[in-house]
Amino acid sequence: MSLRHALLGLLAHGPASGYDLLKSFDSSLANVWPATQSQVYSELTRLADGGLITVAAQGPRGRKEYAITDSGRVELRHWIVEVPPNRFTRSDLLLRVFFLDQVSAEEAEAYLRAGERNSGAEYERLERMREQVDALDEPLAVTGRIALEWGLRFTEMHREWARWALSRLHSGVRPG
Amino acid sequence: MSLRHALLGLLAHGPASGYDLLKSFDSSLANVWPATQSQVYSELTRLADGGLITVAAQGPRGRKEYAITDSGRVELRHWIVEVPPNRFTRSDLLLRVFFLDQVSAEEAEAYLRAGERNSGAEYERLERMREQVDALDEPLAVTGRIALEWGLRFTEMHREWARWALSRLHSGVRPG
């Protein structure tokens, strides 16, 4: 049930249409909580039915601009401060690591090297984002910057871990 | 479609029943790929229908012991080395961070402090696991140890990030 709160959170900053919100999911929020077009539109309908948001204005091409209601804000705050975050996230990347003993040493090595490369590239992508965010002065800049820092530290950690795993794999597969 | 590969990976180490496999999901795999009882049993039936595993033996209480087949091993290896891991994982924890400007400074601070505490406790839990794993000499020990190291580094990173975020929040909310 986090998608609804992601939408409430975005609408807490101001009214927007499904189309507008979708763009947030394609850019900033894609790293944290990806969502598809069909998901966004149907969730907006449900939120409006529940009275957490309302259609504040209608524009051309059937555009509906949604605004958060008081009960929507209450629900958002409740979710942030009261509902404990999910501890376990699924990682098919780590799941493969668990079974690396089922492939050849060369394949296992290639897998970890690919991980090292990807997190390096991801780090650079986030670093470019940071430069942009640091230039802004919006309210999103503070919290967005904190989330971005998480990504930077995460990818850095991942890269170093992949290196460590490579050395560990060598000593593990060929003990001595 | 990672659950089926998690099952194949576990069965690659030797035959087991649904009940046995379930225990793996409750212990070691819970950190990486949680699965429920109903999910495991229905996926096992599907895997057997597809010929990736077979019922190797039947025991008391309707116990079915499954064994991986050759095509199951082929599929497992293909998944490990050919299928690229999922880059984006959802994090409702980070999603809340994005919207921390919607709650009071005190509440935001409490949220980050709770994250710091939790990752600290999680780190200690994993450290205790490491002590146990380091004592083993099974084939799982090598890859399991590598996955565990990821958890240790992740929780450590998370804790340090939470601290950083707290200082950042103070300077961000009350500029000067």
Next chain:
DNA sequence: GTACCCATGTAATCAGTTACATGATTCC
């Protein structure tokens, strides 16, 4: 004999993905 663990299965529901479908407006 009874409590606990072993052991499997099904049904209902929810969340998320992919694909399909349609049409209005703006820009050039």
Next chain:
DNA sequence: GGAATCATGTAACTGATTACATGGGTAC
């Protein structure tokens, strides 16, 4: 007038969660 973009919606399917339901075997 044609292309790109704005804009919303629905249908089919897959994956995951929760709850229900049942019964055999073992230890004491």
